[in-house]
Amino acid sequence: MQFDSITRRTWLAAAAAGSLPSIGWGQGAAWPTKPIRFVVPFAPGGSSEIVARSTAVELGKGLGQTVYVENKPGGSGNIAMADVAHADDQHTVILGHIGTLAVNPFMYDKLPYDPIKDFRPITLLAKVPSLYVVHPDVPAKNLKEFIALVRSKPGQLNFGSAGNGSAGHLAMEYLKAAANLFIVHVPYRGTGPQLTDLLAGRLDAASVGAPAILQFIKAGKLRCLATGSKQRLAQLPDVPTVAEQGFPNFEMTQWYGLMAPSSLAQTYADRLAVEAAKAIRSQAAKERLEGDAAEAIGNTPAQFAQFIAQEQARWKPVITRARIKPD
Known part of the structure; x- marks a missing residue:
């Protein structure tokens, strides 16, 4: 339509x-x-x-x-x-x-x-700002390292979303286009099921709205590489935005x-x-x-x-x- x-x-x-x-x-x-x-x-x-x-x-x-x-x-x-x-x-x-x-x-x-x-x-x-996160087992401490990792293993890493066309899917596609990445999409039927597999390490990465994952980031169960907001978040003052890490004017909010x-x-x-x-x-x-x-x-x-x-x-x-x- x-x-x-x-x-x-x-x-x-x-x-x-x-x-x-x-x-x-x-x-x-x-x-x-x-x-x-x-x-x-x-x-x-x-x-x-x-x-x-x-x-x-x-x-x-x-x-x-x-x-x-x-x-x-x-x-x-x-x-x-x-x-x-x-x-x-x-x-x-x-x-x-x-x-x-x-x-x-x-x-x-x-x-x-x-x-x-x-x-x-x-x-x-x-x-709601989108946060770009990885499971702690993924050897990337920031967005630059993650991009280098994905480029070194094209098609070998994956990311989850709440479904095709969901905000999390769009956020990753937006980053993929900006950084020229090849990473496999795994759609789920909702954020809840997606987070279950992400926390268990069955997914490498995801972009999820801040309210759903702040607790897991603060507990060390997920590592936040970047925020999609224009400015850094008060809740994550040490996490730079995507824009700060080499992609000027990049913004992704749900x-x-x-x-x-x-x-x-x-x-x-x-x-x-x-x-x-x-x-x-x-x-x-x-x-x-x-x-x-x-x-x-x-x-x-x-x-x-x-x-x-x-x-x-x-x-x-x-x-x-x-x-x-x-x-």
Whole structure:
């Protein structure tokens, strides 16, 4: 499924004007009238769940209803996205992601959902720096040594990811292109299963969102070679960025945002946007995210729509060049 510039401009204009598709029922009634189902399209154990749970508690306070997180992995996030795209109960939302919104449209010939027509962008919740790590048995202490090692053994080392087109996969493909590396990709069904094999030494390397692996780095179970952030992380002050190690302007961050089905009534979507932005910017959520090196954002629907369009334009050539295909 391809999206041209005219379609993106139409979507952005609609988001800015508050005229994305809606249904006309119940817009004068109190909302929500029951718990909100917050779907995470990936397996437990990754950055996505940390961001979702950090948001859910505070969002529930603002909405006056419980917001419960439901993990629904599979199909690079497509299964959950298709489910939520067709939800019409007015109480289902989903965690949007770099993969489901900016990668899958160019990786799959056909999707069971349309990321533009089937969803309303609500707010960009958080950005998470990607960390480039290896198992301690890998004889590389920094990115320069790792690149030299991979080049000396082309195709003999591997890296894992949460699946084809996942943020971790993109991060490594981005590094591979920048450093001209040949390293084998091993896709998993989620960050959790991937980390199990990485920690056990069955994988050599990976790029994973900071919240999911900081504890393992600090415990010495993984070695962090570089961060994908613009600046060094306060949690890892001795670990240089990729940019510092010979690749100027290199930046790789995962991102997560709140999306609602396009069938959600406009009035409800407006309230959800306000409360979600407040939730992620609350002191409790920010402290939780900052402890895991994640940056809380909380912007407007129009700003989030613009951001998604920019990310689609950024990643389309990467997907094409790397010939990334579905599992």
